[in-house]
Amino acid sequence: MVAFALAALFFLTFCISARKDRRRFRNAVLFGLTFITSSFALLLQLPALPQWLAVPVLVLVFAVPTLGILALGVFLVANGLTMVRKEGARPPNLLSMAAGLGIFGMIALLLLVGRYGSTVAHGIAATLTLVVAYVSFVFMCFLGYAYLYGRIKVRGDVDHVVMLGSGLVGGDRVPPLLASRLRKGQEIYEAQLARGSRPPVLLVSGGKGSDERVSEARAMADWLIAEGGVPAEHVRLEDRSRTTEENMLFSRELMLTDDPGYRCVVVTNNFHAFRAAMMARKAGVNGQVLGSPTARYFWPSATIREFVAVFWEHRAVNLWICGLLVALGSVATIIA
Template sequence: MSYAFAVAAVFLLLFAIGVGRDRRRFGNAVLLGLSVTFLGIGLLAGVEDAPPGVAETVMICGLLVLGVGPVVLAGLLTANGVKMVRKEGRSPANLLSLLAGLGMFAVMVLAATAAATDSWALRIAVVTLLLILGYVSFLFVCFVGYAFLYGRLRLRRDADYVVVLGSGLTGGSRVPPLLASRLDRGREVHERLAAHGRRDGAPPVLIVSGGQGPDEEVPESHAMADYLLERGFPADALVREDRSRTTEENMLFSRELMERDRPGSSCVIVTNNYHAFRAAILARRTGVDGQVVGAPTAGYFLPSATMREFAAVFLQYKVVNLGTLGALILLGALVWASR
């Protein structure tokens, strides 16, 4: 028990150091997850010394969570996936929560089949699959947990720029509700920075960042600028970045504009809340001195959107992650071959 607490303390210390160096590192999420995991192990190991009845209660609750929890989660994901398809269409990105829910049901059926049969190969395959899912699930929980914490950081007051990231337009030229929420949040942040004031007296500038997609009539930044101007935003505080096609290009091209006009400047980047942590990781990678804040998103949209963001981050570290998955598959194959 004391060993688990000691390990948890070490990971917590490393987490604190990592956050102190840069809050936008995915490694911080993993260190926090490891610290919480070992803390939980230590607490569970100490249950046997608890007063009578506590150990039994904890065991029953644990069994309920392990037994009922996956079924409930799979059901909720499936229901959310159906709602996503009805509201947003059948694009691959919108199917993620539905596929995740159905996939969980399939794994449960496969595990029950393996337990009910004498197939050694099937049991090894199921155990290997569960190890893979355990690894991915651990990283996903780390991602969601730390993203939640990152989204609640205090807004910096010394930024020179506010950068609002673009997204797709409706009908090729209109700002959809998702993008409107970013623009409204960006305007709010700009007003707070302007009210606080800068030591050199220069007012903050808002950059709308987004190029023109193949199915769009105008660059996203132009539609975003029109949305703000129609609502009274001052034109002299607005700059358009209209070349970017990806979030990484949003960062790179916006950084060029900031460095051109105010070298060494800092910014607050605005996107939707599900996208904030990945945007922060990309800001760090592209050398942008920026804090990322999120705008509200419809609740039904969050599960699929969060899975999509996690998948993108997972593949950013593909050498480590795909290597780990390959090692688990190889381990399962070796166990099967030794049979």
């Protein structure tokens, strides 16, 4: 069991870090490191395992990820086609297709270099593989922990339910994506009322874009009052923000004014919840972030877009590591 000591250490560190603050990205990395070291520990135990157990472990560690990569590539390309058909061929809608084609492109490159490549080509392919492996590892960390974070439940009462805005349709109408957030916020509001507690303030957050006739907050408030039947006095507007960061900062100002010891929950769509939670932590917002349902076909591209944003927000570390991997690959190629 000594082989599992490192995995146990990573898992313990993950538990401590997550308990201290669930909104840290390092929780995702620690979660991923726990999984990777556990897999290596399983491999080290193979000689001591009976054959009937060793074979499933090999399949679990090698065959499942290999087949999973191929299946993921097919799924992402198919999802990309669905996105284009339903949402149009705008660049953000092509992310899942680009990722799927990238998977097959990488596989084809490795096969070609392995069969026909020179020493330099092998070195370049190996270096590229290291960089892709690192980015893939960070992505899987993000994806796995985002899933765990999305399982958070609201415990106890809150003073405010903050609902983040998004673009309006026709300049003044709430689109389905935003309506999903409003319904989720209303569910939290109604659940607190059902417990006999004081009704939380529904704080709708979003300013007015250049192509919008009213602020997102105004449209959201009107939807809650007209469609949800929420009393107008329980709805408050934050109508200055233009970005998610400003959503958090300006909403925090209003909540602090109401009660310096406030407790809140922030609502956005599920693909955006973990990144929004990191922003909430950075802005000093006292509350967790919950995600509302999103159309299944929309989720992959939106999740990839969120990951790219998170990767870039931590670009100093990520680019330094990628640069180090390139340097190591270059040195190994020269020596070879």
